[in-house]
Amino acid sequence: MQTIVREAEATLSVRRSRFLASAWVARTAENVHETLDAIARRHHSARHIAYAYRLRTDGEERAHDAGEPAGSAGTPILQLLQGEELWDVGVAVVRYFGGVKLGVGNLARAYREAARAALERAGLQPLVPTTRAVVLAPPELLGEVFAVLGRRGIQVLGQSVTEQAEVRVEVAESDLEALGQAMTPWARLRVEEG
Numbered sequence: 001m002q003t004i005v006r007e008a009e010a011t012l013s014v015r016r017s018r019f020l021a022s023a024w025v026a027r028t029a030e031n032v033h034e035t036l037d038a039i040a041r042r043h044h045s046a047r048h049i050a051y052a053y054r055l056r057t058d059g060e061e062r063a064h065d066a067g068e069p070a071g072s073a074g075t076p077i078l079q080l081l082q083g084e085e086l087w088d089v090g091v092a093v094v095r096y097f098g099g100v101k102l103g104v105g106n107l108a109r110a111y112r113e114a115a116r117a118a119l120e121r122a123g124l125q126p127l128v129p130t131t132r133a134v135v136l137a138p139p140e141l142l143g144e145v146f147a148v149l150g151r152r153g154i155q156v157l158g159q160s161v162t163e164q165a166e167v168r169v170e171v172a173e174s175d176l177e178a179l180g181q182a183m184t185p186w187a188r189l190r191v192e193e194g
Contacts, residue, residue: 001056001085001087001126001127002084002085002086002087002124002125002126002127003025003086003087003088003089003124003125003127004023004024004025004086004089004119004122004123004124004125005122005123005124005125006025006122006123007022007023007024007025007122008022008023008118008119008121008122008123009021009022009023009118009121010114010117010118010120010121011114011117012110012113012114012117013098014102014106014110015098015102015106016098016099017095017096017097017098017102017110018095018096018098019093019094019095019110019111019113019114020043020093020094020095020096020114021091021092021093021094021114021115021117021118022035022039022091022092022093022094022118023089023090023091023115023118023119023121023122024089024090024091024122025088025089025090026053026055026088026089026090027055027057027088027170028055028057029053029055029060031090032051032053032055032090035090035092036049036051036090036092039092039094043094045096046094046095046096047067047095047096047097048066048067048068048073048094048095048097049066049092049093049094049095050063050064050065050066050068050073050074050077050092050093050095050111051063051064051066051074051077051090051091051092051093052064052074052075052077052078052080052081052090052091052115053081053089053090053091054078054081054082054086054087054088054089055087055088056087056088056127057088061078061081061082062074062078063075063077063078068095068107068111069104069107071104071108072104072107072108072111073093073095073107073108073111074111075108076108076109076111076112076115077091077093077111077112077115079112080112080115080116080119084119084124086119086124087127088127089119091115091118091119093111093114093115095110095111128172128173128174129172129173129174130170130171130172130173131170131171131173131176131191131192132157132168132169132170132171132191132192133168133169133170133171133176133179133189133190133191133192134166134167134168134169134189134190134192135149135165135166135167135169135183135187135188135189136164136165136166136187136188136189136190137164137165137167137183137186137187137188138164138165138186138187139161139163139164139165141165141186141187142159142161142165142167144186144187145165145167145183145187146167148179148182148183149167149169152175152179152182154169154170154171154175154179155169155170155171156168156169157169157170168192176189176191
């Protein structure tokens with residue numbers, strides 16, 4: 001399993017049609033759709049914005065052909081993600097039609113190659129298994145919790161404060177025990193189920 005290192009874009013021209021590919025790290029379907037909305041706003045005059053994504057957390061994967069012939073746009077992008085065993089990645093390819101019909105086979109190759117170019121620019125890295133957990137601490141120690149999380153580069157997913165502070169995090173499974181020890185004795189760590 002792997003994912004990408006950074007967001008990246010690439011452009012491919014095929015018989016006067018331009019294919020603009022974007023690849024980004026995607027953790028949730030909400031993140032995917034926010035990014036797709038931003039791409040659609042930026043390329044509002046494009047006729048087709050095909051995409052595919054794969055999310056490891058819930059095993060979700062989707063493809064959308066965006067008005068192109070069935071299986072000729074989003075599907076080849078998804079097949080590329082599957083073939084490279086990529087997770088937590090979204091890829092969108094914007095097509096500006098150049099006036100020459102490409103045919104289904106050439107269209108599928110163009111979408112796949114544009115996506116491949118963006119992924120190559122994004123760089124690939126092994127996907128580190130993570131788990132979600134909650135840090136529980138007295139509210140007055142919330143600053144210390146965030147300091148420890150920041151030093152360790154741990155992603156904060158959200159927080160709430162009532163009688164005690166709860167900070168939801170995503171942490172590498174291999175770092176879970178060390179994080180629990182770093183919080184002791186003033187906070188405790190609870191691994192979320194599911």
